Amino acid sequence: MSSIKLLSFPLLIFLEIVRSMEIMEILELSQVSRRTLNYLNLARISVETVHVVNGIVDKITIFNKSCTERKFQIEFLKTPQPVVGQMKVNNISIDVCGKNTTQQIINCNSNQFGYGLVHILTHMDKIFYRMEYSIGIELSTLNAMRGVLCHSIFRKCDYVQIRGRKETLSNEDCKYLLEKTQPTTGITIFSKLSPDFDYKKFSKNSTTQIHFQILHFSRLRVPNLGKMPLEDLKALDSEIANLGNHQFKEVDINDFLHHWIEGNNKKLRRLKLDGFKEAPDWDILLKDIVYTEWNPKERGRYYKSKYTDEVETIDCENGRDFRNKDGQLATVVHHLQFLDFLIWNDSFPK
Numbered sequence: 055m056s057s058i059k060l061l062s063f064p065l066l067i068f069l070e071i072v073r074s075m076e077i078m079e080i081l082e083l084s085q086v087s088r089r090t091l092n093y094l095n096l097a098r099i100s101v102e103t104v105h106v107v108n109g110i111v112d113k114i115t116i117f118n119k120s121c122t123e124r125k126f127q128i129e130f131l132k133t134p135q136p137v138v139g140q141m142k143v144n145n146i147s148i149d150v151c152g153k154n155t156t157q158q159i160i161n162c163n164s165n166q167f168g169y170g171l172v173h174i175l176t177h178m179d180k181i182f183y184r185m186e187y188s189i190g191i192e193l194s195t196l197n198a199m200r201g202v203l204c205h206s207i208f209r210k211c212d213y214v215q216i217r218g219r220k221e222t223l224s225n226e227d228c229k230y231l232l233e234k235t236q237p238t239t240g241i242t243i244f245s246k247l248s249p250d251f252d253y254k255k256f257s258k259n260s261t262t263q264i265h266f267q268i269l270h271f272s273r274l275r276v277p278n279l280g281k282m283p284l285e286d287l288k289a290l291d292s293e294i295a296n297l298g299n300h301q302f303k304e305v306d307i308n309d310f311l312h313h314w315i316e317g318n319n320k321k322l323r324r325l326k327l328d329g330f331k332e333a334p335d336w337d338i339l340l341k342d343i344v345y346t347e348w349n350p351k352e353r354g355r356y357y358k359s360k361y362t363d364e365v366e367t368i369d370c371e372n373g374r375d376f377r378n379k380d381g382q383l384a385t386v387v388h389h390l391q392f393l394d395f396l397i398w399n400d401s402f403p404k
């Protein structure tokens with residue numbers, strides 16, 4: 055069907071048609087004219103989160119809701135391929151070196167990654183209704199990415215991954231990345247943290263407020279936490295924190311639990327700590343805390359935790375239960391090499 059014909063349909067019919075299209079077809083239609091792009095904007099087509107990663111591979115991917123099936127991908131190939139066409143996005147042209155409609159993949163050359171990324175994301179943001187995206191940045195590419203990251207489209211992302219397990223994240227680079235991306239939901243930091251890393255510093259002047267801290271993100275995952283002080287753990291303002299390679303021992307966690315019982319860390323739903331290959335010393339961990347073993351009449355056996363997309367189920371049969379001063383129920387449970395502190399919103403989750 056030609057696009058001219060499409061635009062001659064009443065708007066409602068046009069909307070029905072485009073909503074049933076594959077993402078690649080929608081993208082192609084959007085390039086036909088300014089008018090088709092405007093019509094697509096009116097159609098309020100929604101997509102699940104768009105994922106951007108760079109590093110070993112540079113790509114933009116759209117998955118389905120459960121994140122198990124890839125719906126669309128643009129990959130920027132490291133080995134240059136002959137150009138076979140162009141893609142016109144955000145009023146500029148990007149060379150295309152391959153397209154597969156069965157797989158819903160478009161290939162471009164990686165020399166167009168930074169420039170292409172800005173214009174493709176800006177273009178997609180015009181097509182897709184309330185587009186959300188997450189970005190994973192390889193720390194070793196940061197210097198090359200600086201010019202690109204200044205673009206305002208990056209401030210629309212909701213989730214950031216700082217990648218590169220062998221790299222070390224400095225305060226300056228962390229501050230820079232968080233300022234440029236301003237993630238709303240959360241961050242994951244896979245890289246190591248510099249020894250002087252500021253976990254909770256917060257700077258403020260009369261006109262702007264700069265969050266230079268990681269402890270306020272709703273979702274926080276830091277597998278290489280390093281020597282974060284207990285005081286900073288107590289300042290945690292996350293809902294779900296997944297922390298690894300930390301220095302906290304049973305005595306520190308006991309201190310933290312008392313802090314929670316006193317009515318602090320109100321947003322917290324889950325604190326997951328690694329480093330417990332052996333079961334913890336429960337006497338130290340729960341010192342001066344009145345707890346009970348699991349009572350099936352009080353709460354369900356399984357706790358369900360949704361980080362971003364995937365839901366994790368934790369068996370709390372062997373958990374120890376207690377309440378904070380407001381009567382909020384919590385469980386501490388040991389599983390594999392983890393110690394999980396879980397706060398029940400619904401005592402009998404479906």
Ligand SMILES: *[C@@H]1O[C@H](CO)[C@@H](O)[C@H](O)[C@H]1NC(C)=O
Pocket residue numbers: 118119120121122123
């Ligand atoms: C995502 O795709 C997988 C594989 O095709 C499918 O099993 C799953 O139900 C889909 N999830 C959603 C939420 O559409």
Ligand SMILES: *[C@@H]1O[C@H](CO)[C@@H](O)[C@H](O)[C@H]1NC(C)=O
Pocket residue numbers: 145
């Ligand atoms: C698109 O780019 C062309 C050529 O660079 C320019 O003349 C035109 O004004 C641009 N249109 C818009 C809507 O930005």
Ligand SMILES: *[C@@H]1O[C@H](CO)[C@@H](O)[C@H](O)[C@H]1NC(C)=O
Pocket residue numbers: 153154155156157
């Ligand atoms: C697209 O991918 C499918 C599945 O891998 C393959 O069979 C087909 O040959 C590809 N088409 C083109 C034009 O490369």
Ligand SMILES: *[C@@H]1O[C@H](CO)[C@@H](O)[C@H](O)[C@H]1NC(C)=O
Pocket residue numbers: 259260261262
């Ligand atoms: C506050 O910080 C912003 C960003 O760093 C800067 O542009 C602005 O001039 C500062 N304002 C004052 C009053 O210092």
Ligand SMILES: *[C@@H]1O[C@H](CO)[C@@H](O)[C@H](O)[C@H]1NC(C)=O
Pocket residue numbers: 399400
């Ligand atoms: C907590 O439970 C209430 C009532 O069951 C529900 O409305 C709310 O969305 C839940 N909050 C979270 C964070 O799951």
